[in-house]
Amino acid sequence: MNNCSAEIFYDNAVRYFGYYPQHDYHYLDSAATTHKPDTVIDAISLGYRQFSAPVHRASYPASERASMEYERCREKVAEFICANSESIVFTKSTTESINMVAQGWLANQLINQEQASAQHTKGQCIWVSCMEHNANYLPWLRICEQHALTLKVIPMDIQGNLLWESPEIWQSNTVLIALSHCSNVFGGENPIAKVCAKAKALGIATLIDAAQSASHIGLNVNDIGCDFLVFSAHKMYGPEGIGALYINKLRSVQMQPLLMGGGIVSCVVNHEVSLVPAPQCFEAGSPNLSGALGFAAAVQLLNHLGVNNIRQYIAWLSRQFIEQLTQIEGVKLLPRAGGLSHSSVISFIVEGVHPHDVAHICGQHAVAIRAGHHCAHLALQQLEQTAVNRISLGVYNSTNDIAPLVAAICEAKEIFSK
DSSP states (O other): OOHHHHHHHHHHHHTTOTTOOSSSOEEOBTTTOOOOOHHHHHHHHHHHHHOOSOTTSOOSHHHHHHHHHHHHHHHHHHHHTTOOGGGEEEESOHHHHHHHIIIIIIHHHHHHHHHHHSOOOTTOEEEEETTOOGGGTHHHHHHHHHHTOEEEEEOBOTTSOBOTTOGGGGSTTEEEEEEESSBTTTBSOOOHHHHHHHHHHTTOEEEEEOTTTTTTSOOOHHHHOOSEEEEEGGGTTSOTTOEEEEEOHHHHTTOOOSSOOTTSEEEEETTEEEEOOTTGGGOOSSOOHHHHHHHHHHHHHHHHHOHHHHHHHHHHHHHHHHHHHTTSTTEEEOOOGGGOSOOSEEEEEETTBOHHHHHHHHHHTTEEOEEEOTTOHHHHHHHTOSOEEEEEOOTTOOGGGHHHHHHHHHHHHHHHOO
16 A cells, blocks of 8 residues: 555545544554444444344334344344354453353363263363463463363564464364464464464364454454454444354354353253254343444444455554654564564553653653553563553554654653653
8 A cells, every 4th residue: 555545545434433533632542442433323322212122032013123133233243254143142342252162162061071081181281372362361271270271372483473383282182272363462463374274174173362353354264264253343443342252153062151041041941941042042131232233333334444455554554653663762662473564553662661651651642552561461471571562553543643652752761761
């Protein structure tokens, strides 16, 4: 993408965010949560105004319309990742989705295994990468503690490449590999299709955390070849409080609901419970229709802008940021996952200045960046750091955000590095 086409793309994209202040506020924290376009806000409002009725609970017309809208939203989200709607479960978040897989699928498999063989599962392993958010680390740590498995970590080299081809990972005692597509600290992109292909050939289950990639990288679960894929609406210009869990057909029949309650039961006789088919059996409680409408509206916007166009724009823009940041003396950029030269996430440290001080001065310049461990303790342990600064980009960012960021960093250096 060249400068001219980048400007055209930005002008087209930012107009969907009518409330966003383009000149006096510089939001560089989209990896945490994105701003919401007017179409998403309108869809949520429309849900409350026109579809205020229970989903899958009644036969009167308003409820039937609400149910149809909810399933239409599921179809939109499924199409976005090239999946069947029956394989998409609406959840509260990426975090809940991963916990559903950990407790509803893997724990169930381990219990069945223990009962069938009368043997303990000790010696079996789960692998995660050193780049994982705690949401894709702590649930597996708990499973390992509960069932005497071992949790192992895939390291990376100094260029940001995961060392995933290590023979130790591919032993017969590996039951699951849980891997982020894009790191919320290193950004970039991990070779998830290659990992999933090798895992599938060896009978190892895979879960892909696509929370950081869904907003700008096209996802096709058939090409990726994963067993599970998770992402959240609020990181892709949708509302908070709703996410999606993709489960392939084989794993779906092996999985038990994490939550029990209304909407998932077809029959109960003498304490014998029969569940409705997937995906509804995994969605206990009242469905979040307004959230689903906002989620579908966010997907529609991404499709309208073109995910590949978004990817090219974010890549182009990140290179502009990286070029300017590397010219500031004392600023050290962290590697990008996969060794990429561009990324939606750019993390850095400023020599002699604590990341929280850098973020504070940036805030005084109306520049919103993050500082800390970013809920990714494994990543910072790999770097031997306790905190780093992070900027992350969305379609409403432009080169106009660079100069205020650079000025704030230089001021922080002047104040704190004396």
